[in-house]
Amino acid sequence: MAFQTAVQMFSYLPSVRVLLAFFLTVLIIKWTLEWLCGPANLPPGPWGLPLLGANFRLGSNPGQSLFEMSKRYGKIFSLRIGPRLTVVITDPELVREAHCKKAEATSARDPSTLDWLDVSGSIISCSGSDVKPLRRFILRALRDFGLGKKSSERLIMEEAQHLCRALERTGKGTFFDPRNQIQMAVANIICTLCFGRRFDYASSELMQLVLSLQAVSHISGLSITREIPLLFLAPRFKVFREGGLTYRKIITDIVAQHKATFDPDHHRDVTDKLIQETSNEDSLFSFGDDRIYRTLIDMFGAGADTTSSVLQFALWHMALKPNVQKKVRSEILTAVGTERAPDLSDRPRLPYTQATVNEVLRLTHPVPLNLLHRTTASIELAGYDIPEGTELMTPIACMNMDPGTWKEPEEFDPERFLSKDGKSMVLPPGFLPFGTGSRMCLGKTLARSELFLFFATMMQRFTFDLPPKAPGSHSGYFGFFLWFPDHFKISATPNF
Numbered sequence: 458m459a460f461q462t463a464v465q466m467f468s469y470l471p472s473v474r475v476l477l478a479f480f481l482t483v484l485i486i487k488w489t490l491e492w493l494c495g496p497a498n499l500p501p502g503p504w505g506l507p508l509l510g511a512n513f514r515l516g517s518n519p520g521q522s523l524f525e526m527s528k529r530y531g532k533i534f535s536l537r538i539g540p541r542l543t544v545v546i547t548d549p550e551l552v553r554e555a556h557c558k559k560a561e562a563t564s565a566r567d568p569s570t571l572d573w574l575d576v577s578g579s580i581i582s583c584s585g586s587d588v589k590p591l592r593r594f595i596l597r598a599l600r601d602f603g604l605g606k607k608s609s610e611r612l613i614m615e616e617a618q619h620l621c622r623a624l625e626r627t628g629k630g631t632f633f634d635p636r637n638q639i640q641m642a643v644a645n646i647i648c649t650l651c652f653g654r655r656f657d658y659a660s661s662e663l664m665q666l667v668l669s670l671q672a673v674s675h676i677s678g679l680s681i682t683r684e685i686p687l688l689f690l691a692p693r694f695k696v697f698r699e700g701g702l703t704y705r706k707i708i709t710d711i712v713a714q715h716k717a718t719f720d721p722d723h724h725r726d727v728t729d730k731l732i733q734e735t736s737n738e739d740s741l742f743s744f745g746d747d748r749i750y751r752t753l754i755d756m757f758g759a760g761a762d763t764t765s766s767v768l769q770f771a772l773w774h775m776a777l778k779p780n781v782q783k784k785v786r787s788e789i790l791t792a793v794g795t796e797r798a799p800d801l802s803d804r805p806r807l808p809y810t811q812a813t814v815n816e817v818l819r820l821t822h823p824v825p826l827n828l829l830h831r832t833t834a835s836i837e838l839a840g841y842d843i844p845e846g847t848e849l850m851t852p853i854a855c856m857n858m859d860p861g862t863w864k865e866p867e868e869f870d871p872e873r874f875l876s877k878d879g880k881s882m883v884l885p886p887g888f889l890p891f892g893t894g895s896r897m898c899l900g901k902t903l904a905r906s907e908l909f910l911f912f913a914t915m916m917q918r919f920t921f922d923l924p925p926k927a928p929g930s931h932s933g934y935f936g937f938f939l940w941f942p943d944h945f946k947i948s949a950t951p952n953f
C-alpha cells in the first residue's frame with residue numbers, strides 16, 4: 458500500500474514540484490516586501506541582511522556607529538537588530554516623550570534579550586505588572602539599609618578610605634592599572650547593602666566575585682547568540698559561561714548562608730528582605746528562590762560595573778588633563794582642607810569637582826546605548842507610527858555627543874556643566890545619564906553619591922600621572938551592554 462502511494466506520488470511529482478515552487482516564491486516575495494517596506498510610516502533607516510539585520514553596521518563601537526547613522530537619517534530612525542525592528546531615538550526631548558509621556562506603552566523589556574541567559578524576571582528584564590512593585594520593593598529595601606541617608610554616606614566614605622589605602626600600597630612612582638582596586642571598592646558597597654558585609658581587598662571571595670563579574674560583563678559580541686543560540690557554546694564564550702557559573706555559585710552560597718541564619722524579626726540586608734518576601738503570601742509579584750538570585754545579580758551587574766567604569770575613566774581623564782586635575786584638587790583643598798575627607802554636604806562648595814564627574818559621564822558613559830525598551834502598544838512619535846513589539850533604543854552616547862546640545866562635544870571640558878559665574882553646577886536638560894521615565898536607573902542616588910565621594914576623596918589624597926610614553930587619549934571597549942576603559946596604567950602620588 459505504502460509502495461503504491463509512493464509510486465502515485467512519484468507520478469505526480471512534476472506538479473508537486475510546481476506547487477512547492479509556487480508557494481516558495483509567494484513566501485519569498487511576501488517576506489522580501491515585508492523586509493524592504495516594513496510596517497507603513499516607519500522612520501527611515503539603513504537596510505539590513507536577512508536574520509542578522511543591520512548588526513554588521515554596529516561594529517565594535519555601536520554608540521559611535523549609531524551616532525554616524527543619526528547624522529544621515531536624523532534623530533529618529535529605524536533598523537533591524539537581528540530580525541527585530543528597532544527604532545533609535547537620539548533626541549532628548551523625543552526620548553522624554555517616549556519614556557515619560559508614553560510610558561504606559563514603552564516600559565517593557567524584550568524578553569528575548571535576556572531569556573536565553575536565564576535571568577528573566579529580574580528587575581532589569583521584568584515587564585508589565587511586575588515592574589512597579591518590584592522596583593518599589595527594592596528601593597524600599599535599599600532605603601531601609603541606608604540608601605539616601607547618612608548611613609550610606611558613611612559607608613561610602615569608609616570604603617573610599619579603604620580604596621585610598623589600597624592605592625597607597627601600590628607604592629610611590631609605581632605605574633599600575635587601578636581596575637581591580639576600584640571594582641573591589643564599588644562591589645563592597647553593593648555587598649554591604651545586599652549581604653550585610655564588606656570584604657577585605659585581599660579576600661579571595663571578593664576577588665572571585667570581581668573576576669567573575671568581569672568575565673560576564675566584559676565579553677563582547679554576545680548579542681549574536683540571541684540570533685544563533687548555538688553560538689553560545691563557542692569557545693569564545695567559554696569565559697562567559699564559566700564566569701557565570703562562578704558568579705551564580707558565590708551568590709547562591711551567600712543566599713544559602715543567609716537562609717540558615719535568617720531571623721524574620723531582624724533583617725540584616727537586602728537579601729534578608731528578599732528571603733522574607735518569598736514567604737509573604739500577599740506578595741504582589743510572584744517570587745521564588747530564582748528571583749532572589751536574579752535580583753542580586755542585577756544589583757551587581759547594574760550597580761558595580763557601571764560606577765567602577767566611570768571612576769576608572771575619571772582617573773584616566775585626570776591623568777590626561779593635568780590642568781583639570783589641578784583645578785579639581787585645588788577646589789577640594791580650599792573647601793575641605795586636608796584634615797577631613799569630603800562628604801556629601803561639601804557638594805555645593807565643589808561645583809568644579811561635580812562638573813568634572815558629569816563631564817566624565819558625558820564623554821565616557823558606561824551604558825552608551827541605554828537599556829532597550831519594548832513597545833506593548835503602537836505609538837505615534839515625531840509623526841511616525843511605531844508598531845507594538847518594537848524595540849526602542851535611546852543611545853545616551855549619541856545624545857552626549859550632539860553638537861546641537863554641546864559645544865565642541867569631543868573636548869573634555871567640565872566648564873560646560875558650570876553656571877555662567879562658575880559658582881554652581883548645572884545639568885543641561887539634554888543630559889540623561891540615568892535615563893528617564895518609569896524604567897529610569899534605580900540606583901541613581903547611590904551612584905551619584907558614590908561617584909562624588911570616591912572621586913573627591915581620591916583627588917584630595919593623590920596626584921595621578923601617566924607613564925612617560927602612554928597614549929595621549931583614552932580608549933575603551935563595548936562589553937555586554939556596557940562601555941569599559943581599555944587597560945591603562947597610572948601612578949598615585951600622595952598629596953600629603
Ligand code: HEM
Pocket residue numbers: 580581582592755756759760761763764767823824827828829890891892893895896897898899900901903904908
Ligand atoms: C554611574 C553609574 C550608573 C549609571 C550611569 C546608570 C545608568 C543606568 C541606565 C541608563 C539605566 C537604564 C534606564 C532605562 O532603561 O531607561 C539603568 C537601569 C538600572 N540601574 Fe543604573 N546606573 C548606574 C548605577 C547604578 C547603581 C549603583 C545601581 C544599584 C543599586 C543601579 C541599578 C539599576 C537598575 C536595577 C536598573 C534597571 C531598572 C529597571 O529596569 O527598571 N544603577 N541604570
